[in-house]
Amino acid sequence: xxxxxxxxxxxxxxxxxxxxxxxxxxxxxxxxxxxxxxxxxxxxxxxxxxxxxxxxxxxxxxxxxxxxxxxxxxxxxxxxxxxxxxxxxxxxxxxxxxxxxxxxxxxxxxxxxxxxxx
Amino acid sequence: xxxxxxxxxxxxxxxxxxxxxxxxxxxxxxxxxxxxxxxxxxxxxxxxxxxxxxxxxxxxxxxxxxxxxxxxxxxxxxxxxxxxxxxxxxxxxxxxxxxxxxxxxxxxxxx
Numbered sequence: 001x002x003x004x005x006x007x008x009x010x011x012x013x014x015x016x017x018x019x020x021x022x023x024x025x026x027x028x029x030x031x032x033x034x035x036x037x038x039x040x041x042x043x044x045x046x047x048x049x050x051x052x053x054x055x056x057x058x059x060x061x062x063x064x065x066x067x068x069x070x071x072x073x074x075x076x077x078x079x080x081x082x083x084x085x086x087x088x089x090x091x092x093x094x095x096x097x098x099x100x101x102x103x104x105x106x107x108x109x110x111x112x113x114x115x116x117x118x
Numbered sequence: 119x120x121x122x123x124x125x126x127x128x129x130x131x132x133x134x135x136x137x138x139x140x141x142x143x144x145x146x147x148x149x150x151x152x153x154x155x156x157x158x159x160x161x162x163x164x165x166x167x168x169x170x171x172x173x174x175x176x177x178x179x180x181x182x183x184x185x186x187x188x189x190x191x192x193x194x195x196x197x198x199x200x201x202x203x204x205x206x207x208x209x210x211x212x213x214x215x216x217x218x219x220x221x222x223x224x225x226x227x228x229x
Contacts, residue, residue, distance in 0.1 A: 004161070006161075009159075031215060033217075035219075040127070040222075042208060042220055042222050043162075043208065043219040045216065048215060090162065096215060105150065106152070107162075107212075108164070109162040109163070111161040112159070
């Protein structure tokens with residue numbers, strides 16, 4: 001079974017603090033993702049990475065950065081946390097498989113980190 | 119461009135009755151479609167996936183979904199709801215690296 005582990009289930013931080021959210025996967029997946037989840041908005045992609053040291057902006061990258069120094073680890077960084085970044089953060093990993101009828105990209109999720117910024 | 123619309127934000131059923139969670143998608147090419155379930159304070163768990171094989175897809179916990187290209191739909195069904203099915207369900211479409219998620223449907227199951 002694929003295992004995606006997020007280092008913290010709950011975090012409470014103060015406005016202006018630098019925050020690190022860590023994610024580790026054990027299946028040698030190439031792709032890793034960070035989403036935030038807010039009620040009524042579903043999951044919104046913040047950043048993703050398709051290889052070590054490679055990163056791409058998702059739909060809502062403002063206020064965030066990422067780091068992928070090793071294949072199994074993908075970190076989300078809030079440079080200066082703000083109250084509007086209070087949310088549930090979900091990490092996922094996937095393996096992109098090219099088939100005859102297109103690509104298959106199944107994502108596996110961690111349990112999530114609920115971040116509160118006060 | 120790809121998009122997903124979950125037609126109901128909340129669905130309430132009685133235990134033992136059928137479940138129908140509706141999802142419409144938009145994709146400019148042959149999509150891969152997914153349903154995920156999220157229980158409170160947990161991550162998303164894959165229920166089932168459609169990747170251009172059989173149009174009726176069976177998943178875990180008795181759920182199934184039917185891909186209907188003519189209707190651009192991928193509705194999730196279960197013949198008989200169980201209390202443990204109460205959760206939030208997400209429909210998703212993928213193409214390449216990115217996956218687009220619907221806003222979610224919260225399923226309530228009444229005893």
